[in-house]
Amino acid sequence: MYVSDRLKNMAESATIKMAELARELKKQGHEVISLSLGEPDFDTPEHIKSAATKALNEGYTKYTPVPGLLELREAISEKLQRDNGLDYASNQIVVSNGAKQSIANLSLSLLNEGDDVIIFAPYWVSYKEIIRLSGANPIFVDAKIEHDFKINAVDLEAAITDKTRLVLFSSPCNPTGMVYTKKEFEPIVEVLEKHPNIMVASDEIYEYINFSEEGHCSIASFESIADRCIIINGFSKGFSMTGWRLGYMAAPLWVAKACAKMQGQFTSGANAYGQKAAADALLSDMSPTKIMNEAFRKRRDLVIALLKEIDGFKVNHPEGAFYVFPDISALYGKKYATKTIRNSADFCEYILNKVHVAIVAGSAFGADECVRIAYSASEVQLREAIRRIKKAVDALV
Numbered sequence: 001m002y003v004s005d006r007l008k009n010m011a012e013s014a015t016i017k018m019a020e021l022a023r024e025l026k027k028q029g030h031e032v033i034s035l036s037l038g039e040p041d042f043d044t045p046e047h048i049k050s051a052a053t054k055a056l057n058e059g060y061t062k063y064t065p066v067p068g069l070l071e072l073r074e075a076i077s078e079k080l081q082r083d084n085g086l087d088y089a090s091n092q093i094v095v096s097n098g099a100k101q102s103i104a105n106l107s108l109s110l111l112n113e114g115d116d117v118i119i120f121a122p123y124w125v126s127y128k129e130i131i132r133l134s135g136a137n138p139i140f141v142d143a144k145i146e147h148d149f150k151i152n153a154v155d156l157e158a159a160i161t162d163k164t165r166l167v168l169f170s171s172p173c174n175p176t177g178m179v180y181t182k183k184e185f186e187p188i189v190e191v192l193e194k195h196p197n198i199m200v201a202s203d204e205i206y207e208y209i210n211f212s213e214e215g216h217c218s219i220a221s222f223e224s225i226a227d228r229c230i231i232i233n234g235f236s237k238g239f240s241m242t243g244w245r246l247g248y249m250a251a252p253l254w255v256a257k258a259c260a261k262m263q264g265q266f267t268s269g270a271n272a273y274g275q276k277a278a279a280d281a282l283l284s285d286m287s288p289t290k291i292m293n294e295a296f297r298k299r300r301d302l303v304i305a306l307l308k309e310i311d312g313f314k315v316n317h318p319e320g321a322f323y324v325f326p327d328i329s330a331l332y333g334k335k336y337a338t339k340t341i342r343n344s345a346d347f348c349e350y351i352l353n354k355v356h357v358a359i360v361a362g363s364a365f366g367a368d369e370c371v372r373i374a375y376s377a378s379e380v381q382l383r384e385a386i387r388r389i390k391k392a393v394d395a396l397v
């Protein structure tokens, strides 16, 4: 009995693993607070649920076209025009079972063995493994907390080689919460303009969770590179629809066609009645999304203020998503019982076992000096969780 080398060489998702560990501890009767999984704690807005029920009753229970119901692709096209000023025809859109699948479709459709993919680090945990699964090599361009986790265009340029096929990043960013402004994109775009063969995948799944004054900017809005950009987005975060498994990409026609072909062999179209509801989500009342955004902004302020009171935690000021990514490396070398905290995984293990708060090691996101805290939990839980973390940190010697 043996599994494939492909699987053996793949790391398990650290976010999902930590959430499972937290569930296990809860089952054993511990009062665990899980700030590990990036999942909004709000229910899906009522009108979206009603639209799904209605669609179900109307018989949307069959396979849809592989790239998605035309109605939903038209709604996405309208949304891209309305929110981002971007022109994508419905045949340039492919709806999938979550943005995660959109990224997998893209990697499997574009990349060959030996290609390089530049990933801005810290990066979302699954990028690296999805890219590796396609046979390509992830190449990281690092950004540190001192620069608000934003990369330097000079470093990007230095990482580009003849083998570079794709650049991949998220803004708003998971795990750092940083958001690129139009101005900050400019030097990055200037580098990309010099390399017309490189495709750009922009993961915008946190688009609607953005507290910055300027709001969301898509790199695809730069005309000079627009024909090489692939936008990844979805319904999980902005509409609190994680369990519906609905995401999409908007891409040059040839990329969309390639990804639809790939998806046709893997999963076919996404679920039918969910797609009807997703069209409704995009084109009807957006106020629940705005209310959630405001709640996340308040929590961000609370969490930052509380974390700043913990000795050894260095925090920046994230402008989007629902994560903070403090640098805790000042605590490395400290001890408890017979153990020493040497890295982010040691710290998370200590915090989980000592005070039953689940957070994720920065090493999973390419930054071992940090840990990720998802503030997609109530203010009461957040206050209690950070009180516990502080207590545990204060107990280190």
Ligand code: PMP
Pocket: 038, 097, 098, 099, 100, 101, 124, 170, 173, 174, 203, 205, 233, 234, 235, 236, 242, 245, 246, 247
């Ligand atoms: N991209 C990023 C940056 C994410 O944080 C997530 C988390 N779920 C995804 C993509 C995938 O989202 P989903 O598959 O739920 O649409």
Ligand code: GLU
Pocket: 013, 015, 016, 036, 037, 038, 039, 100, 125, 126, 174
């Ligand atoms: N994207 C979320 C996270 O980063 C959900 C879990 C996952 O898909 O990895 O926690």
